[in-house]
Amino acid sequence: MKLQLLPSTFDPEGRAxxxxxxxxxxxxxxxxxxxxxxxxxxTDRQRDTVRDIIISHTHIDHVASLPIFIDDLFATLTEPVRIHATEEIIELLERDVFNWRVYPRFADLxxxxxxxxxxxxFRVGEPFGVAxxxxxxxxxxxxxxxxxxxxSDGRTTIAYGADTAETxxxxxxxxxxxxxxALIIEASFPNSMGELAQVSKHLTPRSVGTELKKLEHESPDIFAVHLKPAYRDTLIAELDALGITRLQVMEPGREYKW
Ligand SMILES: [Zn+2]
Ligand SMILES: [Zn+2]
Known part of the structure; x- marks a missing residue:
């Protein structure tokens, strides 16, 4: 299995x-x-081959360029782009994104x-197939x-916690x-902002440490993601201080393989 966190931005030389x-x-x-x-x-290749998208939730940092992705492909698609989500999340996408005001209702076009x-x-708790x-x-x-x-692809299994507080x-x-x-876990706010993390339902490095105590698997690769850019250096230092050997910050653009 190959996994890549797509970059949010690129430097002037085109590096992630x-x-x-x-x-x-x-x-x-x-x-x-x-x-x-x-x-x-x-990438051009991904534009040609990504036809299934699983949506964890409707916050803008998770769906921002979804309409743009489909819009770019509009004329050339030979099959629909399939959006896999709970009924509840689909309703929110229809009401708040693909509503003819923010963007066209692509499901009707x-x-x-x-x-x-x-x-x-899909229904929570029940396995479903995607590609x-x-x-x-x-x-x-x-x-x-x-x-x-x-x-899981039958050989490799990864877990994605999306955005979450203690769970x-x-x-x-x-x-x-x-x-x-592999496990992908968010670490949004530094320890000093625990209260904000609590009300916005996110994790701090301290609560990442507490959450990881619930993990029973021996030695998966653990990737911290969703570090708020403004606190990135502090977050990296606080994650390091947890002393968890297999915990690393996921690098945008890098291909991880198992
Ligand atoms: Zn969120
Ligand atoms: Zn988010």
């Missing part, structure tokens, strides 16, 4: 900037989890060959309806998987 402002994780150039930077940073976008609802992957999602603890998930169901799901190769 380390700061993460948007969330989009592409698996095997085929499936995207969230679409924050998808329409801006997908076709080019000469195909409908350009299609919703594929070559099997996915199970459960609610996590965020200020809007949000799911975390485990994703239990997600860890039960992760621990129930027969194996775990």
């Amino acid at each position: 900037s380390p700061e993460q402002r948007l969330s989009c994780y592409v698996i095997d150039d085929r499936v995207a989890i969230d679409a924050g930077s998808l329409g801006l940073a997908a 076709s080019n000469v060959r195909t409908r350009v976008m299609e919703y594929v609802p 070559h992957l099997s996915v199970t999602a459960v609610p996590v603890n965020h200020v809007v309806p949000t799911v975390g998930m485990i994703v 239990e169901l997600f860890w039960q799901l992760v621990n129930s998987a027969p194996r775990l190769d």
